[in-house]
Amino acid sequence: xxxxxxxxxxxxxxxxxxxxxxxxxxxxxxxxxxxxxxxxxxxxxxxxxxxxxxxxxxxxxxxxxxxxxxxxxxxxxxxxxxxxxxxxxxxxxxxxxxxxxxxxxxxxxxxxxxxxxxxxxxxxxxxxxxxxxxxxxxxxxxxxxxxxxxxxxxxxxxxxxxxxxxxxxxxxxxxxxxxxxxxxxxxxxxxxxxxxxxxxxxxxxxxxxxxxxxxxxxxxxxxxxxxxxxxxxxxxxxxxxxxxxxxxxxxxxxxxxxxxxxxxxxxxxxxxxxxxxxxxxxxxxxxxxxxxxxxxxxxxxxxxxxxxxxxxxxxxxxxxxxxxxxxxxxxxxxxxxxxxxxxxxxxxxxxxxxxxxxxxxxxxxxxxxxxxxxxxxxxxxxx
Numbered sequence: 001x002x003x004x005x006x007x008x009x010x011x012x013x014x015x016x017x018x019x020x021x022x023x024x025x026x027x028x029x030x031x032x033x034x035x036x037x038x039x040x041x042x043x044x045x046x047x048x049x050x051x052x053x054x055x056x057x058x059x060x061x062x063x064x065x066x067x068x069x070x071x072x073x074x075x076x077x078x079x080x081x082x083x084x085x086x087x088x089x090x091x092x093x094x095x096x097x098x099x100x101x102x103x104x105x106x107x108x109x110x111x112x113x114x115x116x117x118x119x120x121x122x123x124x125x126x127x128x129x130x131x132x133x134x135x136x137x138x139x140x141x142x143x144x145x146x147x148x149x150x151x152x153x154x155x156x157x158x159x160x161x162x163x164x165x166x167x168x169x170x171x172x173x174x175x176x177x178x179x180x181x182x183x184x185x186x187x188x189x190x191x192x193x194x195x196x197x198x199x200x201x202x203x204x205x206x207x208x209x210x211x212x213x214x215x216x217x218x219x220x221x222x223x224x225x226x227x228x229x230x231x232x233x234x235x236x237x238x239x240x241x242x243x244x245x246x247x248x249x250x251x252x253x254x255x256x257x258x259x260x261x262x263x264x265x266x267x268x269x270x271x272x273x274x275x276x277x278x279x280x281x282x283x284x285x286x287x288x289x290x291x292x293x294x295x296x297x298x299x300x301x302x303x304x305x306x307x308x309x310x311x312x313x314x315x316x317x318x319x320x321x322x323x324x325x326x327x328x329x330x331x332x333x334x335x336x337x338x339x340x341x342x343x344x345x346x347x348x349x350x351x352x353x354x355x356x357x358x359x360x361x362x363x364x365x366x367x368x369x370x371x372x373x374x375x376x377x378x379x380x381x382x383x
Contacts, residue, residue, distance in 0.1 A: 004042040011043075020045045026053045032063030058114045064199070070122035077111025077129035081136070096266040096275060100153070103133050112158065116165035120204040123159045130158055137272075138279040139289040147240040148250055148283055154262035156236050159208075163232060166205055167225050174222070212236070234259065249285065252344040256351065268355045274362040281314060281365060282347050290369045305372070315343055317368060318361075324368060331364040 011018055025040045025047050032051060040047045051062040059069050084102050093099060111129045112119070119126055127146060134149040135142060150157060176183045189202040206218040212235040213221060213228055221228050237259045245254050256263075265278045273290075280288045286297035303312035306322045319328070319338050332338060335357050341349060350358075 004040060004047075007042055018042070020047060023047050024053055025049045026051070026060065026062055028062055028064045030064065032061060032065075034062070056114075058118065066118035066122060069118040070125045073111050073113065073115065073118070074125055074129055076113075077107050077126070078132060080107045080110040081129065081133055085136075094272050095269065096153075096262065099137055100155075103130075107133065108158065108161065112161055112165070115162045116169050117201075119162045120166065120201065120208065121199070123157070123162065126162075127158050130155065137276075139276050140279065140284050141287055144283065145243070145247070145250065147243040148247075148253070151240050151244060151253075151257040152263055152279065152283055153266065154260050156233055156260060157240075160233055160236055163205075163208065164229070167222055170205075170222050171225070250283070253283070253347055255344075256347050264351050264353065265358050268358055270355065270358055270362075274359060277362050277365050278350070278358060281361070282350065286312075286314060288365070288369055290366060291373075293369070293373055295369050295372060305375075313343070315341070315346065318346070318364070324364075324371070327364060327367050331367065332360050334360060 010016075020042060023042070027034060027038065027049060034049055034051065038049060040049060052068075053060050059072050061068055081103075084106050087093070087102065088099065093102075107129060111126055115126065131144075131146045131149055134140070134153055134155075135144055140149070146157075149155070170186070173180075173182050173186050178184070178187070186202070189200055192198070192200055192203075194200070194203055202218075209216070209218055209221050209232075212232050216228070241254075241257065244250055244257075263282070265275060270278075277288065277290065286299040288295040288297075297312050297314075297317065299311055299313040301311060302308065303310055303316055303321055305312070305324075308316075308320075308322070310316050310320060312321070317324070318332075319341075335353075337349060338346070353361075
């Protein structure tokens with residue numbers, strides 16, 4: 001049994017009464033296992049040895065890994081997302097900017113709490129919170145790529161916020177005296193030799209900075225962060241652009257995105273149902289969700305409505321399907337340019353459309369969806 005003699009002396013010297021029943025010991029090791037027979041005592045009372053302890057809202061685990069911590073904060077972020085959904089519904093929030101502002105103020109603040117400490121190795125996991133928000137709000141398929149969600153909405157990966165917090169944290173430590181514990185730990189981390197198995201926090205940060213900024217000394221980046229901050233952000237955007245250029249499914253969107261700019265339909269003061277249909281038209285690969293009904297157009301098969309030899313892709317539906325000729329003439333006659341566009345030109349052209357044209361496309365698409373729903377019900381009744 002290990003007696004915490006120095007701790008006892010410190011308590012007595014400072015007239016401190018410690019509630020040992022509430023005091024815990026956590027022993028950190030790579031395995032996370034508690035050695036048999038390991039006990040601690042203070043003032044002749046045993047202190048419980050545990051594998052997990054939450055300090056200032058952050059769970060620490062005896063294995064020294066932050067994987068479970070990241071999972072914990074991801075789940076907190078998703079719970080916060082559920083909470084703001086009630087605000088959206090109760091307040092009848094329509095504008096995209098309002099949804100985005102609430103997400104940034106509530107959800108990211110919850111999911112990214114102290115993330116500069118635990119998040120450097122778990123960026124992809126925590127990014128799922130932002131992806132889930134966008135998919136749920138726009139009613140997109142669960143397999144929609146995260147890079148596409150960010151480009152469409154003008155967002156950047158949450159990595160950027162985590163890195164900013166980490167840099168600010170180090171800048172604060174650098175200004176402290178060398179006898180402060182945080183400064184002592186930071187300097188000790190910098191002294192260690194590189195070893196991928198140790199998970200050295202300073203080296204994790206240095207590697208991330210090098211990945212985005214090239215071979216620039218970490219100390220230089222920290223001291224001149226205002227200069228390097230926009231460069232880091234641009235690197236994240238370019239990585240998303242590289243992903244869409246390499247995509248076989250989504251590369252028709254490759255020339256659509258300006259840095260950190262939401263698509264025009266998201267900035268045109270449209271109702272949420274309209275925004276959803278337009279988003280689904282652009283990036284949902286023929287899948288629509290409308291009035292609690294799902295519609296999958298299976299863009300690789302021939303049109304099942306007009307029985308033509310053309311596949312029922314989005315362009316066929318918008319400008320070719322003969323069944324919808326009259327509705328097309330009535331609802332989207334003010335968009336004659338559609339006649340000459342392919343899918344890539346359509347998505348690019350949507351960045352130049354007026355609010356009125358967005359609404360016209362919404363009405364035409366929803367007319368088609370209602371028509372298909374009617375046919376499906378009629379077929380089911382006959383069968």
